[in-house]
Amino acid sequence: MIDFYYWPTPNGHKTAIALEEFELDYRVKPINILMGDQHAAEFIAISPNNRVPAIVDHDGPGGKPHTVFESGAIFLYLCQKTGKFWPTDPVQQSVVTQWLFFQCANIGPMFGQCGHFRGYADEQVPYAIDRYSGEVQRLYGLIDRELATKKCIAGDDFGIADMTTYPWMIDQQQALHGVDIAKFPNVARWLADMEARPGVQRGMAVMGNDLKVGDPTEETRKAFFNRD
Numbered sequence: 381m382i383d384f385y386y387w388p389t390p391n392g393h394k395t396a397i398a399l400e401e402f403e404l405d406y407r408v409k410p411i412n413i414l415m416g417d418q419h420a421a422e423f424i425a426i427s428p429n430n431r432v433p434a435i436v437d438h439d440g441p442g443g444k445p446h447t448v449f450e451s452g453a454i455f456l457y458l459c460q461k462t463g464k465f466w467p468t469d470p471v472q473q474s475v476v477t478q479w480l481f482f483q484c485a486n487i488g489p490m491f492g493q494c495g496h497f498r499g500y501a502d503e504q505v506p507y508a509i510d511r512y513s514g515e516v517q518r519l520y521g522l523i524d525r526e527l528a529t530k531k532c533i534a535g536d537d538f539g540i541a542d543m544t545t546y547p548w549m550i551d552q553q554q555a556l557h558g559v560d561i562a563k564f565p566n567v568a569r570w571l572a573d574m575e576a577r578p579g580v581q582r583g584m585a586v587m588g589n590d591l592k593v594g595d596p597t598e599e600t601r602k603a604f605f606n607r608d
């Protein structure tokens with residue numbers, strides 16, 4: 381059994397999709413990041429960077445519990461644990477790893493900052509909005525070019541690069557990031573393929589798609605934006 385420390389954000393969704401696609405038994409431990417749960421000492425003991433997602437695998441290596449934070453590390457751990465979505469060919473392993481790291485190091489941080497400055501920041505900062513919106517457009521263009529010749533991000537087979545990237549590009553995120561999907565037809569085709577997968581649908585439905593459960597106070601809001 382895996383304890384899954386989760387909130388319905390893109391990084392949370394992608395890991396929920398993985399747990400479904402890998403067909404693993406898990407139970408959800410909600411961490412309401414808008415109410416400050418990520419700053420609780422018990423959670424920091426599991427996720428030192430006070431971010432979701434994190435997992436505790438009670439059937440870890442050697443039969444002992446094992447904790448993993450950082451979504452990319454969680455994905456590699458699940459591949460190693462199960463052998464699923466992990467190609468046997470070392471070249472393809474390297475390709476998959478590149479696109480996994482690409483998502484964690486580029487799509488996540490840039491899209492995240494774009495969403496912050498466009499949708500959540502208290503003040504409008506035109507330089508930041510332009511900077512991150514431009515990066516999002518560039519990254520959409522990059523993925524659109526890749527998907528012109530491949531069915532999925534790391535090749536023709538669905539895999540962890542698709543699971544990690546998909547929740548960052550759903551309609552709700554496109555609206556937040558100011559993306560016109562008509563400009564990226566290969567991404568649009570791939571999104572439709574992802575949406576058709578039952579594992580993706582189940583992962584996205586784990587806690588729905590609403591970040592806001594409870595009423596954040598000024599104090600929890602400050603904690604969320606790290607101004608405390």
Ligand SMILES: N[C@@H](CCC(=O)N[C@@H](CS)C(=O)NCC(=O)O)C(=O)O
Nearest residue numbers: 389390391413431432433450451604
């Ligand atoms: N590099 C981390 C990023 C995780 C992350 O940024 N999680 C966000 C939700 S998508 C979070 O927990 N935010 C809480 C906060 O900012 O206080 C990963 O890939 O796991």
